[in-house]
Amino acid sequence: MRNIIQKLMRTQDASDQELLQLIQTENREIEQYLSVCATQVRERSYGNHIYIRGLIEFTNYCKNDCLYCGIRRSNAHAYRYRLTKEEILSCCHMGYAAGFRTFVLQGGEDPWFTEARMVDIISAIHKKYPDCAITLSIGEKSKSEYQSYFDAGANRYLLRHETANESYYGILHPRDMQWKVRMQCLQDLKEIGYQVGCGMMVGSPKQTPELLLEDLRYIQSLQPHMVGIGPFLPHHDTPFRMEHTGSAKQTLRLLSIVRLMLPHVLLPATTALKTKRSDGHIKGIAFGANVIMPNLSPQEVRKKYMIYDNKAISGEEAGEQILMLKHTLQAHGYDVPCHRGDWKGD
Numbered sequence: 001m002r003n004i005i006q007k008l009m010r011t012q013d014a015s016d017q018e019l020l021q022l023i024q025t026e027n028r029e030i031e032q033y034l035s036v037c038a039t040q041v042r043e044r045s046y047g048n049h050i051y052i053r054g055l056i057e058f059t060n061y062c063k064n065d066c067l068y069c070g071i072r073r074s075n076a077h078a079y080r081y082r083l084t085k086e087e088i089l090s091c092c093h094m095g096y097a098a099g100f101r102t103f104v105l106q107g108g109e110d111p112w113f114t115e116a117r118m119v120d121i122i123s124a125i126h127k128k129y130p131d132c133a134i135t136l137s138i139g140e141k142s143k144s145e146y147q148s149y150f151d152a153g154a155n156r157y158l159l160r161h162e163t164a165n166e167s168y169y170g171i172l173h174p175r176d177m178q179w180k181v182r183m184q185c186l187q188d189l190k191e192i193g194y195q196v197g198c199g200m201m202v203g204s205p206k207q208t209p210e211l212l213l214e215d216l217r218y219i220q221s222l223q224p225h226m227v228g229i230g231p232f233l234p235h236h237d238t239p240f241r242m243e244h245t246g247s248a249k250q251t252l253r254l255l256s257i258v259r260l261m262l263p264h265v266l267l268p269a270t271t272a273l274k275t276k277r278s279d280g281h282i283k284g285i286a287f288g289a290n291v292i293m294p295n296l297s298p299q300e301v302r303k304k305y306m307i308y309d310n311k312a313i314s315g316e317e318a319g320e321q322i323l324m325l326k327h328t329l330q331a332h333g334y335d336v337p338c339h340r341g342d343w344k345g346d
């Protein structure tokens with residue numbers, strides 16, 4: 001299997017059969033080799049730099065009912081909140097002082113945040129922090145809305161494709177959500193000129209290695225700038241409450257495969273991976289990740305943005321504890337630069 005990994009590293013490609021073997025392998029030496037090669041490729045693209053992004057979870061209201069997600073609209077037990085523009089700006093203020101130069105506005109699909117309100121917020125951040133990148137992660141919108149946000153100063157957009165398979169999309173989502181719409185959104189975002197991120201959960205209910213292979217093929221065809229991959233973790237107030245958590249090891253293998261396929265990709269060691277295992281950041285990086293997204297939301301709302309149970313919100317996941325994260329990273333030989341950390345491909 002080493003030769004498959006070498007081929008992947010050399011050509012950014014492998015056959016379906018070969019990829020399926022890598023996705024499923026439980027051979028420690030092969031996993032180790034994946035990690036070594038992914039690290040090498042990451043270093044070639046980004047040296048020893050790990051980029052940080054300040055995550056601002058500004059609303060947990062959501063009009064969607066994704067079966068896996070704790071803030072789905074039919075979860076009547078969720079305590080709903082919205083941050084005001086002033087609160088969002090004060091998160092940026094705190095983050096800027098701590099050294100963050102990317103702000104990620106993430107939220108449920110909350111109709112209260114109309115196009116005009118979002119444009120107002122994005123413009124205000126852009127004006128106050130012109131040296132910072134603004135990333136949005138607020139779901140499916142029309143192309144003209146995406147364009148308005150881009151014109152207002154947003155640079156990047158995270159919209160996980162969730163799955164590249166239309167019928168599996170129907171298992172994870174209610175009928176009123178359509179896979180084709182999600183695919184169209186990702187195309188639109190790319191056409192507008194955003195740095196775009198897609199991604200998927202690993203180990204969600206009824207997911208097979210073949211489905212993950214389809215995700216990899218989709219990622220290859222979209223050629224996104226960012227890919228978010230984390231283990232599925234159940235939330236007690238969702239239809240998937242009794243399902244198993246996704247495997248951290250399989251998540252790590254997928255991170256390294258994606259790094260080898262897209263040498264310049266911005267690849268976070270996700271909060272979900274950190275929640276699943278306490279060395280999630282360091283392991284994620286060892287398998288090719290180069291981004292960490294600590295939380296800049298006000299302390300009192302962090303518990304409310306619970307998309308899955310036991311979400312890590314303290315320690316190295318907390319924006320105000322950035323020094324702790326930096327120390328851990330430095331102890332492992334990584335540097336955290338104080339700039340936007342843009343994609344370094346062509």
Ligand code: SAH
Nearest residue numbers: 068069107108137139160231232233307308
């Ligand atoms: N509303 C935004 C942000 C969603 S939250 C959007 O639609 O893009 C960001 C990601 O968290 C989701 O895309 C999903 O892949 C992941 N997520 C949601 N619930 C999860 C769970 N139970 N376990 C692991 N990841 C989950």
